[in-house]
Amino acid sequence: MxxxxxxxxxxxxxxxxxxxxxxxxxxxxxxxxxxxxxxxxxxxxxxxxxxxxxxxxxxxxxxxxxxxxxxxxxxxxxxxxxxxxxxxxxxxxxxxxxxxxxxxxxxxxxxxxxxxxxxxxxxxxxxxPLAGLTAYQTLTRLGTEAGQTVLIHNASGGVGSFAVQIAQHLGAQVIGTASERNHERLKALGATPVAYGEGLAERVREIAPGGVDVVLDLIGGVLDVTREVLTPGGAHGSIADPAVASEGGLYAWVRPSGTQTNELAGLAVTGELHxxxxxxxxxxxxxxxxxxxxxxxxxxxxxxxxxx
The missing domain is CATH 3.90.180.10 (Medium-chain alcohol dehydrogenases, catalytic domain)
Structure with a gap:
């Protein structure tokens, strides 16, 4: 072949x-x-x-x-x-x-x-499958639910764009970090975009003065921001930084799942995931x-x- x-x-x-x-x-x-x-x-x-x-x-x-x-x-x-x-x-x-x-x-x-x-x-x-499952499994393992505010680092990437859509499907409000050239894309997905770089935690706090309930790190190197913006009792996880596990976070690896892939395909059919x-x-x-x-x-x- x-x-x-x-x-x-x-x-x-x-x-x-x-x-x-x-x-x-x-x-x-x-x-x-x-x-x-x-x-x-x-x-x-x-x-x-x-x-x-x-x-x-x-x-x-x-x-x-x-x-x-x-x-x-x-x-x-x-x-x-x-x-x-x-x-x-x-x-x-x-x-x-x-x-x-x-x-x-x-x-x-x-x-x-x-x-x-x-x-x-x-x-x-x-x-x-891979990117969709990564977003879905990590967000659900972090307990994402309706009424929460979720911060997604690298929200315009392959996994991030799925995570924005899935978090909204779960009922959460989404703040997404991205370079400014991707802000309009994030707005179109329904997220509130914030720029990377110095002062990121302050910019997130301006949007969510009480902090965020869930932080999903898809890029690594942002634990300092997580500490500053996560609410007491909030959940955080990463697919890129094993160090989160030493600070009470979830270091996640995506797992094959036909059942969950079927759920994601259903969301794609209804237009909730694209x-x-x-x-x-x-x-x-x-x-x-x-x-x-x-x-x-x-x-x-x-x-x-x-x-x-």
Whole structure:
């Protein structure tokens, strides 16, 4: 099958487009999915650079990518609720790094699978799982609820834009940090934007004089601001800074969940959750997509089309 793969850690130069990678086997509890759209996330090129090598085994050559939307081509034994031909989406991470989603076919474990609603287009479905689950799981684990005020650091990023929308779905008011060029985008999402930099805590206090109930850190290095603006008894968490755990915060890692992915897909159908698709690339141009993602200036999600 056709795939992008790498045989050593490094930058985009280690990627190799191949036409003869063996089709993955389909073990019990797995579905083999023909990929229609696969979202690009910063973790993809960080994994490729060896960033998770201390905690994940990599079996080379590796196909990168964890987001997938596609059609079930084959079922292993004991995959209840799914049939060949079903349209699905998933955050397809497993316990080791080998089969990824930047390929024509990828095996996906049952617990990660969700049915793709017919109303949801392929790009939206392919962009949703990892970033959407990260936002949803962290906010709900922090106890976000109606009537609260939530501060989201890096609110205009891939996870942040989903977090803004999900926090509002949960009934919270949202303050989001971002560079000034992204303020109009945050306003359109329903958040009150504040600029990064010196004086951030004071600017947040001007908006929420009594402090904020929840702080979600998606960028790292903002614990000092959290201390200044969090209400007594408030909750805070981060996906970027392990130090929060030593200060009573939640250091969160996203987990595959077909059930929660299904909930997010439902929100996307009703219009409560939407991904801005910044760019799409054919499989052959994955290196260019990674380089665009690496700049950190992308506004929205990048999606790969392996069938192009």
């Amino acid at each position: 056709r795939a992008q793969q790498y045989s050593r850690f490094g930058g985009s130069e280690v990627l190799e487009l191949v036409d003869d990678r063996p089709v993955p086997k389909t073990p019990p509890g797995y579905a083999l999915v023909r990929v229609r759209a696969a979202g690009v996330n910063p973790v993809d090129w960080k994994v490729m650079a060896g960033g998770l090598d201390p905690i994940y085994d990599s079996v080379f050559p590796v196909v990168p990518g964890w987001d997938v939307a596609g059609v079930i081509e084959q079922l292993g034994a004991d995959v209840p609720g799914y049939e060949v031909g079903d349209e699905v989406l998933a955050y397809a991470r497993t316990a080791w790094i080998h089969h990824g989603t930047f390929a024509e076919l990828v095996p996906v474990p049952l617990e990660a699978l969700a049915h793709k609603p017919a109303e949801l287009d392929w790009d939206q479905a392919g962009a949703l 991904a801005d698709i910044a760019a799409t690339y054919p499989l052959a141009e994955l290196p260019e997509a990674f380089e665009e993602s690496r700049t950190g200036h992308i506004q929205g999600k990048i999606v790969i089309h392996p069938d192009e």
